[in-house]
Amino acid sequence: MRNARNRNDRVALGMARVCEHQAEIRAQLAHSGSTQAIDDLLAAVRAGRDVGNLLDALHMALQTGGDALGVYGHTRGTGAQLAGISGGRPSEEIYLCPGRRCTRYCWPDATVAGSPTCEIDGAPMLKSKV
Structure with a gap:
């Protein structure tokens, strides 16, 4: 159960990174030769499918293209602002x-x-109380 929650948290943080920086990610992938990894991920999000494995594939594609941090490395305490925090x-x-x-x-x-x-499917964000 704990591993599933950790995986879900990791995916949620990774998706926040993609949501906030998809243009930069797409440009990186295009420079490396293929945007297929982000195209597949965004299509899965829009279709409401599970994205865990596709996010992993995007992470690997970014690392293969020279981004040592990939998707997940940017979500850990690197000193940078986390995606989605305005x-x-x-x-x-x-x-x-x-x-x-x-x-x-x-x-x-x-x-x-x-x-x-x-930033991915254009749906209005949900208003909530804190």
Whole structure:
């Protein structure tokens, strides 16, 4: 049970990284010769399929292309800001991943009209109370 929870946490953190940085990841993969790994992953997300193995494949593709950290290395305490964490000050409301696939979240921003959307499938993020 603990291993499954650890795996789910790892996948959620990795998906947050992909969600927040998919353009950079796609450019890295294109430079290496193929964007198939991210294309397959995003198609699985949009279809509501399990993404664990595809995220692992994307991680390996990035490492093979020269990114030593891949997807998962960027989610550990590397000193960089974690994907999905936006600036601003906390309020009682927060927006969460609409599919609960990743750990991305953001605080409401009065300067932006409407609610934020998922960077992968465009669905409105879920408003929740903290």
